[in-house]
Amino acid sequence: MTDSVKIPVIDRSGRLPEYATPxxxxxxxxxxxxxPVTIHPGGRALIPTGLRVELPAGYEMQLRPRSGxxxxxxxxxxxxxxxxDSDYRGEIGVILANLSAEPFIVADGDRIAQMVVARYATVxxxxxxxxxxxxxxxxxxxxxxxx
Numbered sequence: 001m002t003d004s005v006k007i008p009v010i011d012r013s014g015r016l017p018e019y020a021t022p023x024x025x026x027x028x029x030x031x032x033x034x035x036p037v038t039i040h041p042g043g044r045a046l047i048p049t050g051l052r053v054e055l056p057a058g059y060e061m062q063l064r065p066r067s068g069x070x071x072x073x074x075x076x077x078x079x080x081x082x083x084x085d086s087d088y089r090g091e092i093g094v095i096l097a098n099l100s101a102e103p104f105i106v107a108d109g110d111r112i113a114q115m116v117v118a119r120y121a122t123v124x125x126x127x128x129x130x131x132x133x134x135x136x137x138x139x140x141x142x143x144x145x146x147x
Contacts, residue, residue: 005056005117013050017115026064026114029094033108039098044078046093047112055086055117062116063094069112074100077113 009016017027031037032050039045055061062081069075078095094113098104106112 005059007056007059007117008054010052011050015050015109017051026116028066028111029063029092029113029115031094031106031108031110031112033106036108037106039075039096039104039106041098041101041103044095044097045106046095047106049092049094049112051092052089053084053092054089055084057086058119059086060084060118060120061092062118063092064114064116066111066114073102073104074098075104075112081116 013030013032015030015032017029019027029049029051031047033048037045037047053061061084063077063084064081065076076097076099078097082095084092096104096106096112
């Protein structure tokens with residue numbers, strides 16, 4: 001069983017985000033549009049959702065691409081994952097980008113992203129002159145090989 005958190009929401013769309021399956025980590029988020037929006041190849045658009053939320057302190061909401069849209073249509077989110085902070089009270093918008101060679105039409109009610117709510121920690125920096133040693137050390141950017 002997973003933890004649940006109660007989040008106040010203002011929903012102008014009439015379509016709250018929902019989990020597609022019992023094991024899903026992300027909820028499907030839908031577009032709220034007066035008319036369809038065409039995203040041309042290489043283009044992007046801010047798609048409204050009609051949702052405003054009040055996240056508890058210590059939580060963030062992440063917006064992520066939908067794998068099916070990415071694979072079939074080349075549609076992704078530019079700032080992925082997009083973070084909604086606990087002190088933001090405006091409407092949630094999704095920045096969709098069309099990486100395909102074909103125009104993509106977003107219609108009202110289309111599932112456009114996934115939404116994940118997660119806890120986070122704040123950081124207290126501790127100035128240091130050295131860090132502990134590890135086997136990896138400074139290795140990065142392909143350091144562990146291709147296998």
